[in-house]
Amino acid sequence: MTCGLFIMKVWVTGKVMKSADKKRDPEISIPMRTLSNANYNKKKRIIEMGDKAATRNFFDLNKSKNFMQTMLIASACKKLIDEEKTSSIRGLYYLTKHSIKGTNEKTFNDQKESDPIIEDVEVALEALREQLHVFADSRGSIAGNLTITSRGDEIDLRRMGAGGMSIPGIVEPDVFTFKKCDAKFILHVEKGTVWARFNEDRFWEKHNCILTHGSGQPPRGVRRLLHRMHNELNLPLYCLLDNDPWGYYIYSVIKQGSINLAFESKRMAVPDAKFIGVRSKDFEEFGLSDDVKIAIDNKDIKRAKQILAYPWFKGKKDWEKEIAAMLQHGFKMEVEALLTNGISFVTEEFVPQKLKQRNKWLD
Amino acid sequence: MTCGLFIMKVWVTGKVMKSADKKRDPEISIPMRTLSNANYNKKKRIIEMGDKAATRNFFDLNKSKNFMQTMLIASACKKLIDEEKTSSIRGLYYLTKHSIKGTNEKTFNDQKESDPIIEDVEVALEALREQLHVFADSRGSIAGNLTITSRGDEIDLRRMGAGGMSIPGIVEPDVFTFKKCDAKFILHVEKGTVWARFNEDRFWEKHNCILTHGSGQPPRGVRRLLHRMHNELNLPLYCLLDNDPWGYYIYSVIKQGSINLAFESKRMAVPDAKFIGVRSKDFEEFGLSDDVKIAIDNKDIKRAKQILAYPWFKGKKDWEKEIAAMLQHGFKMEVEALLTNGISFVTEEFVPQKLKQRNKWLD
Incomplete structure (x- = not known):
């Protein structure tokens, strides 16, 4: 029995079934996924979910539809686990959508209704959706000094050609394991096109590392993989991101987790991640021209101020200075801007320099 | 010397240099990439570029900026080829952007200016941008009964785990070659989430095929790879797409090429591709419920009518009927809709049935 199935059985048997057996109103308790229930844990340095929870009762007219939807999603997940199959969140919507017998009422009218219920089930079970065999869309690639196994196939990430391996949506330990690892760190870059430059220059071989990207904001599969490699293989994680509010935000999510999905931070966030992306002062330090502005x-200004106000950025002098400098400059810069100094400047000069100078890392 | 470099030298030496040497106004001729210069070749069944061309002269005030931009992009491509490096189109923008000495004038103000010039250079040289070492963003994955080599690495696509190999932006024969192939056909699906279902069910193994997706409208790398596998490995190509105008359009681009980039059809289009996606009549034939509508x-209606008017759809009775049926139904359906008949209905029933019934293919 997989871990997901075990959790599922305990939950359904323990809570819902017991109340039903005793002929009491069946109820479930769902931790609240609101901003007011997301707290920054200063010691663990991740965003965590608080204790607030809401109860859903079957015999409450306002809540019974929600109660039934929750049971429906939970039972579909159980079926996926039983059949050893996985599904996308869109797939789960179709799997659970039907008309309720004798009515015109649908279980779900569109995916906007089923997606939050999936999150409800995750938080209620304290399980990642991936453990319940549900995945988000997958994006992102990996190559580097590491061998892995995925669904029984042993894959040498040192021999992945120009494209790398697509990072799957589910990288849980029962289907995705680490074998031989010689790498000393992980370099995560923002975009696939930048990743291609590093891969073509065989950066991961020269610098003995693992190279990943997440096509912008990394999807859950990529974040989970970064978390696992960092913790299980003891590899530091360096993030090469743009000098703009979007780059800061990507870093924030990789490092501390997202407010929206605070309950998953402990299995996805990497609080020790370092920012080695483009910084405002790099404009002068690397002699960049006006062309990159x-x-x-x-x-951008609004977003930057929001990010500055996040409790995990607030009070960090380096970050406050960094964001203030960008606002004062009045311009942002992409990693690709470094191309103006030469095709391989980023792989041969910029990142090697950044890696050497610990005092230049933003934390 | 690579093929791209050879073409480049012949062009520059032959046309621009000769006129300059003779102290005549240097000029280049760029085939026109307009709708009026894109024709459907009924015999070859692809969209082709016509003969219309425009001339750019250096000593023409209205055209000299364009002339110089063209030379600049061409020379950056030559540099990429010389250095055996590749670049994204955004990268090429940064590589060529600079202020013109003694002026405030920039070579390019933004990427919207450099992208069309890259296309100009492609058509003028009758080369794909990939041959000039420039790539678009890469998306899409591949797995199946095929071994390939990519930049020197031999990769067995039968052992790619849950994620598959990321299809690189450049799959030209000098960097991407085919080795052992046992597959009998290619199944191309629209989305990564559907691809994951087929891969998890090991469809490519059971049905001896190659499985690809392109994250929606497939990018150039994926289209070029489909073209090469179809022609060099003699594999029929079947497309599993949604029952909607977007699905029809994806099919149209895979099969005949796009109007925008008519000049590349002969190296990208697969006129023999077959549509085995969801059809309007499948709603009844597969007993689907209202939930999938x-x-x-x-x-959608406007887009469907536009597609019907394309010369390569016009007069094809099957397609006319198909699109009319969708419009009459008043609803569209996604491939994921088949999940309402069971998690693996699409891999175990739907596609195997479609593959057997040649008369159900749309051409």
């Missing part, structure tokens, strides 16, 4: 707009 | 809106 992208003017910031009101949206 | 997604109401079409005015945009």
